[in-house]
Amino acid sequence: MNPPTGPAPSRSSNGKRDRIAEPWGARTPYGKGGHWPHRVDMYLADGLGPESVDRWVQSASVLHSNGDGLDIAVKDGRIIGVRGRVNDRVNHGRVDTKDLFGWQANASADRLTAPLIRRNGRLVETDWDTAMNAVVRHSRELLDTSGPSAFGFYTSGQLFLEEYYTLGVIAHGAIGTNHVDGNTRLCTATAAEALKESFGCDGQPGSYTDVDHADVIALFGHNVAETQSVLWMRMLDRLAGDDPPAIVCVDPRSTPVAQRATVHLAPLPGTNLALMNGLLHEIVRNGWVDDGYVEQHAVGFDELRKRVAEFPPERVADICGVRAEDIRAAARLLGTAQRLMSTVLQGFYQAHQATAAAVQVNNIHIVRGMLGRPGCGILQMNGQPTAENTRECGADGDLAGFRNWSNDAHIAELAELWNLDTTQIPHYAPPTHAMQMFRYAEQGTLRLLWISATNPAVSLPELRRIRSILRQDRLFVVVQDIFRTETAELADVVLPAAAWAEKTGTFTNADRTVHLSEKAVDPPGHARSDLEIFLDYARRMKFEDRDGNPLPPWTDAESAFEAWKRCSAGRPCDYTGLSYDKLRGSGGIQWPCNAENPDGTERLYADGRFWADPDYCEAYGKDLITGAPLEPTEYRAMNPFGKAILKAAEHIPVHEPPSPEYPFVLTTGRTLYHFHTRTKTARAPQLQAAAPEVWVELSEGDAARLLIAEGDVVEIGTPRGSVTAKARIGGIRDGVVFLPFHYGYWDADGTDHTRAANELTITDWDPVSKQPVYKTAAAKLTRVRSGNAPAAAPTTAASAPVADDVDATTGGPAARATEQIPTERP
Ligand SMILES: Nc1nc2c(c(=O)[nH]1)N[C@H]1C(S)=C(S)[C@@H](COP(=O)(O)OP(=O)(O)OC[C@H]3O[C@@H](n4cnc5c(=O)[nH]c(N)nc54)[C@H](O)[C@@H]3O)O[C@H]1N2
Ligand SMILES: Nc1nc2c(c(=O)[nH]1)N[C@H]1C(S)=C(S)[C@@H](COP(=O)(O)OP(=O)(O)OC[C@H]3O[C@@H](n4cnc5c(=O)[nH]c(N)nc54)[C@H](O)[C@@H]3O)O[C@H]1N2
Numbered sequence: 096m097n098p099p100t101g102p103a104p105s106r107s108s109n110g111k112r113d114r115i116a117e118p119w120g121a122r123t124p125y126g127k128g129g130h131w132p133h134r135v136d137m138y139l140a141d142g143l144g145p146e147s148v149d150r151w152v153q154s155a156s157v158l159h160s161n162g163d164g165l166d167i168a169v170k171d172g173r174i175i176g177v178r179g180r181v182n183d184r185v186n187h188g189r190v191d192t193k194d195l196f197g198w199q200a201n202a203s204a205d206r207l208t209a210p211l212i213r214r215n216g217r218l219v220e221t222d223w224d225t226a227m228n229a230v231v232r233h234s235r236e237l238l239d240t241s242g243p244s245a246f247g248f249y250t251s252g253q254l255f256l257e258e259y260y261t262l263g264v265i266a267h268g269a270i271g272t273n274h275v276d277g278n279t280r281l282c283t284a285t286a287a288e289a290l291k292e293s294f295g296c297d298g299q300p301g302s303y304t305d306v307d308h309a310d311v312i313a314l315f316g317h318n319v320a321e322t323q324s325v326l327w328m329r330m331l332d333r334l335a336g337d338d339p340p341a342i343v344c345v346d347p348r349s350t351p352v353a354q355r356a357t358v359h360l361a362p363l364p365g366t367n368l369a370l371m372n373g374l375l376h377e378i379v380r381n382g383w384v385d386d387g388y389v390e391q392h393a394v395g396f397d398e399l400r401k402r403v404a405e406f407p408p409e410r411v412a413d414i415c416g417v418r419a420e421d422i423r424a425a426a427r428l429l430g431t432a433q434r435l436m437s438t439v440l441q442g443f444y445q446a447h448q449a450t451a452a453a454v455q456v457n458n459i460h461i462v463r464g465m466l467g468r469p470g471c472g473i474l475q476m477n478g479q480p481t482a483e484n485t486r487e488c489g490a491d492g493d494l495a496g497f498r499n500w501s502n503d504a505h506i507a508e509l510a511e512l513w514n515l516d517t518t519q520i521p522h523y524a525p526p527t528h529a530m531q532m533f534r535y536a537e538q539g540t541l542r543l544l545w546i547s548a549t550n551p552a553v554s555l556p557e558l559r560r561i562r563s564i565l566r567q568d569r570l571f572v573v574v575q576d577i578f579r580t581e582t583a584e585l586a587d588v589v590l591p592a593a594a595w596a597e598k599t600g601t602f603t604n605a606d607r608t609v610h611l612s613e614k615a616v617d618p619p620g621h622a623r624s625d626l627e628i629f630l631d632y633a634r635r636m637k638f639e640d641r642d643g644n645p646l647p648p649w650t651d652a653e654s655a656f657e658a659w660k661r662c663s664a665g666r667p668c669d670y671t672g673l674s675y676d677k678l679r680g681s682g683g684i685q686w687p688c689n690a691e692n693p694d695g696t697e698r699l700y701a702d703g704r705f706w707a708d709p710d711y712c713e714a715y716g717k718d719l720i721t722g723a724p725l726e727p728t729e730y731r732a733m734n735p736f737g738k739a740i741l742k743a744a745e746h747i748p749v750h751e752p753p754s755p756e757y758p759f760v761l762t763t764g765r766t767l768y769h770f771h772t773r774t775k776t777a778r779a780p781q782l783q784a785a786a787p788e789v790w791v792e793l794s795e796g797d798a799a800r801l802l803i804a805e806g807d808v809v810e811i812g813t814p815r816g817s818v819t820a821k822a823r824i825g826g827i828r829d830g831v832v833f834l835p836f837h838y839g840y841w842d843a844d845g846t847d848h849t850r851a852a853n854e855l856t857i858t859d860w861d862p863v864s865k866q867p868v869y870k871t872a873a874a875k876l877t878r879v880r881s882g883n884a885p886a887a888a889p890t891t892a893a894s895a896p897v898a899d900d901v902d903a904t905t906g907g908p909a910a911r912a913t914e915q916i917p918t919e920r921p
């Protein structure tokens with residue numbers, strides 16, 4: 096490894112810092128190709144010091160997808176804090192603000208501690224036998240009368256690998272339903288799909304270490320500063336060191352990334368594909384294509400060249416509302432970079448042409464031959480901590496081990512592994528996506544919906560509709576959660592789960608790094624791990640394989656992991672070289688990890704070879720406009736030798752454009768301090784205080800036109816509902832308003848539904864990935880009254896006000912965490 100480089104740290108070691116006011120902490124600059132210095136972040140409750148810790152228990156972060164290694168501090172059987180793992184390849188000791196404080200939610204007095212069952216319209220506490228027998232009785236009846244297709248399983252990106260694999264085997268194998276998906280559909284379905292379209296298979300080509308080597312880093316619809324804040328610390332440290340990278344940011348808001356960007360493109364939401372076509376137009380026109388690489392390793396270049404020729408910068412500028420010269424400037428950076436790293440996330444994924452736009456990022460890397468070398472990574476990012484595992488294990492709309500549902504040989508492999516007949520495993524049609532499952536429930540063909548570790552009554556689009564679906568008498572709803580959420584309130588049976596730190600398992604981050612997370616403390620009351628709950632269900636249902644053995648046959652987390660290893664053998668996500676023992680004490684290991692790569696694999700596709708061979712690939716791809724799947728024969732004809740695939744697409748305007756009645760584009764997303772529906776972060780006092788209530792962001796120009804002042808109470812309306820929020824006048828582009836989607840109703844006064852952003856969003860999805868459209872809707876704004884004080888929105892990040900007389904976000908004494916910069920490399 097290279098020695099540390101760059102100037103000395105900007106701050107002495109062993110500092111304490113208010114990590115609410117300064118979320119990214121001290122800079123530890125380093126130069127290109129250098130070693131990212133270590134910095135160990137720690138927060139212990141009540142001013143305790145490390146000497147009061149009984150045990151440190153190995154784990155990793157679960158409030159985003161970055162996979163930061165951390166240790167859980169335990170004292171007297173309770174969690175008292177966390178500390179970054181200095182030897183972890185991902186974070187080198189750093190901890191994100193949410194993770195520093197979020198663990199406090201585990202010990203909340205209002206955790207679910209016993210099962211609940213609906214009696215006479217109300218949820219009442221019960222015991223496990225009563226709750227599980229009710230679920231089993233219902234399941235048996237449905238299996239007998241309606242068959243497997245009456246079952247739907249809607250899971251998460253927040254369980255552990257072992258839990259997903261177990262659920263996948265139960266749902267796809269034992270029951271045989273095709274209706275299995277995760278909230279990953281709302282999250283990383285497009286990441287997976289874009290990788291399948293371009294490389295024939297899911298699997299992140301890049302590595303976080305690409306940040307150390309890149310000379311250009313491009314972020315497409317990704318506010319990494321707030322959503323993977325430790326990855327941003329790495330980028331900030333490069334920016335502070337010698338030979339810093341140029342940053343290209345594509346985001347309609349003035350995010351911290353935009354503020355540090357060399358070129359910031361702020362397109363109108365919903366126009367990403369046109370913008371990408373414009374960038375590729377310039378790359379092709381200027382001859383920045385690596386012809387040799389394309390010739391040898393890709394198919395489809397002619398079609399791409401023809402398509403992007405229709406998108407000169409002037410046309411694109413018109414569509415996107417950006418300047419043509421900025422498009423040229425961005426294209427020059429992308430086109431002339433020696434080592435280009437790209438990341439893509441929800442600003443691209445939650446759109447009506449999500450896959451088509453995300454694929455163009457892959458196209459830039461393919462045409463420039465920027466794959467598999469240090470600094471040349473693509474990160475089609477994940478969002479949730481374990482979303483990668485939902486995909487690998489087949490608990491989303493895919494089959495275990497990235498197997499291809501339309502390849503009979505792959506189904507036969509699964510049947511062999513699970514000792515079932517091939518006909519038992521559904522593969523007659525593409526797996527049902529979450530939005531379609533809710534449609535089937537609405538129509539009455541899906542009769543049992545088992546929801547684990549997700550809160551659709553706040554996170555799905557068009558909530559009035561979702562509530563009415565979940566409320567139906569004919570639908571039996573099982574909710575498995577750690578809190579009594581808005582969704583739990585609509586359930587027939589609620590199962591109390593053990594949370595992170597209360598169970599053991601593994602999970603994999605966005606750059607394929609696998610971590611082990613060990614049980615640190617007992618779950619509260621009668622709560623059980625999700626794995627125990629799924630296995631208990633299987634036993635009570637008496638699920639069996641062909642020979643009458645219990646299915647699934649495993650009994651605990653480690654035996655589930657061993658079974659998963661066999662399922663992953665020979666597939667891209669090969670875990671056969673891993674074990675709990677090997678992960679214990681390690682700093683994270685990237686798959687594939689097998690006999691050939693015993694230490695894991697830093698980058699994929701280094702040799703210009705892909706997992707796209709027709710017999711091996713995960714998917715044959717889809718039409719980027721209609722989403723129609725390609726026939727196996729069509730794929731074979733297009734890509735007989737399994738090369739990378741360049742796919743082009745035409746720009747299509749958003750389905751609900753602004754109109755005289757609804758003149759704004761509404762977009763939604765996140766703040767640094769909260770995680771999703773805030774079941775954890777609102778129960779951590781420091782985080783809740785940093786962003787206590789919903790706000791709406793609008794531009795200075797729009798505010799002036801509508802006579803709206805900072806802090807005024809505003810109503811935001813779309814054809815589906817309305818939300819009331821205080822106005823934050825900030826750095827968003829004109830014509831666009833932004834709402835955070837974190838605020839539901841479990842801690843709201845009153846019962847009116849005017850707080851959640853998803854009251855406003857539209858039931859619509861990308862035809863290719865089926866990911867819902869959360870980033871565009873036509874909206875109107877009405878000033879309701881003066882608010883008398885500024886909005887209580889964070890001032891540290893994208894929601895910062897333009898006015899400078901708004902109080903800065905601070906944490907207070909309880910938000911101070913230590914940062915220790917070791918003088919020697921561990
Ligand atoms: N603090 C925090 N961190 C998180 C999470 C969290 O809830 N809170 N959740 C985790 C999860 S599950 C996820 S999926 C990730 C999401 O991480 P991100 O994708 O970074 O987060 P978002 O805020 O949803 O959207 C990113 C940006 O897209 C921009 N955007 C909106 N519309 C458009 C558009 O049409 N085009 C472009 N180019 N940009 C647009 C928004 O302005 C926003 O800044 O974060 C993960 N990390
Ligand atoms: N408008 C709008 N809507 C969005 C988005 C957006 O950008 N805009 N983003 C979308 C995205 S990317 C995502 S990922 C989704 C997230 O949406 P959700 O998945 O609905 O959000 P969470 O609050 O993370 O819900 C996770 C639930 O799991 C519970 N939980 C936590 N740990 C465990 C556990 O170990 N076991 C069990 N059984 N339960 C557990 C938590 O208490 C919580 O209720 O929202 C989507 N919705």
Ligand SMILES: [Mo]
Pocket residue numbers: 281282283478479
């Ligand atoms: Mo997500």
